[in-house]
Amino acid sequence: MKSIQESVRPNIKQIKPFPQELPDLSVGEIKERLGLDNVYKLSFNENFNGPSSAAVKAMREAADKVNFYPSSYSVELSGALAGEFGVENTNLLLSNGADEMINLVAQTFAGPGDRVIFPSPSFGAYAVAARMVGAEPMPVPLLDYTVDLDAMLSEVDDKVKLIYICNPNNPTGTMLEPAKVQRFLSKIPSHVIVMFDEAYMEFTPNPKRLTAINLINEFPNIGVIRTFSKIYGLAGARVGYLIAGKETVCVVHKVRPPFNVNGLAQAGALAALRDRKYVEDMRSINDAQRQYLEEEINRMGMNFVPSCANFLFINTGCEAGIIYEKLVQRGIVVRPGAQFGAPGFMRVSVGSQEANREFISALREIMGVVV
């Protein structure tokens, strides 16, 4: 008798299921696993201030209409985003989180025998997306904690179909200068698709200047992936989107499930987008809290990679895995750098004021720093 394993496609066998370690669990699951009532989860780069109250109200109202299918093309939300970015509706496509968009793009453009380039360390979904479609993942190491565009360019050959660029990069929080990006794109063959993952772009000092959205008319082979999970505080609603040339958007629509963004999520994202004050507040809260973390980490004699996002990549100067375990004992869950091939580091989300204070005081105690 043949086993199920024999029917599994070889490329799928190479994919590890999404982990169930502490940093990958929900707060409720972490509490249960640790047997603690109070935990601080600083491993997912979530927004700790709660969603916009306007978004919550809109989702409550939308709940009354869940007997109906939602708009397949997320028409209202797509129109509002088009207005926000000064593009056409046809330049926009909504998805079930940026995660889904990363996969949809791979399904559209890459397949067996192709290669997919992405930075390393960076967001883990690019390698999974490449494997999922049977393409070969090609990680390209960072240079000075930053995406190395020259090294990526040197990897481009006939087999490369797709390049993901995480900007700001997760886990380092570093940014690319638009002039450098433009020079890079001018050297990329026009059939190679370049997808900028700008999940954290809204936290940067000048998103309008730094975004690759400014380049979509000049380079029809590029696209920008964004999300409502970070600054908009809607990670649980699952809304992401792509802004790209019309031709790209048109083909990616073909692989999208017809109702990939649910009605509650569409309503919540629309209200969050319109709540401009909320986004401004989130940006300044993040700046202030990140600055607090930076100052305290400096005072402890440790350093970190200067970050434009809502997380910090901290160089502990020792085996960060041990520090991670000790933080867990105190109910604080961060992301150990070993997951990114950097065992001396840990990535810490900028949390609430309370969470950040708890983290700093725990770290001080663990490192034996007297202040």
Ligand SMILES: Cc1ncc(COP(=O)(O)O)c(C=O)c1O
């Ligand atoms: C760089 C990057 N891209 C995409 C995502 C996924 O975003 P979403 O929640 O919209 O799927 C994350 C989530 O942490 C991320 O760090």
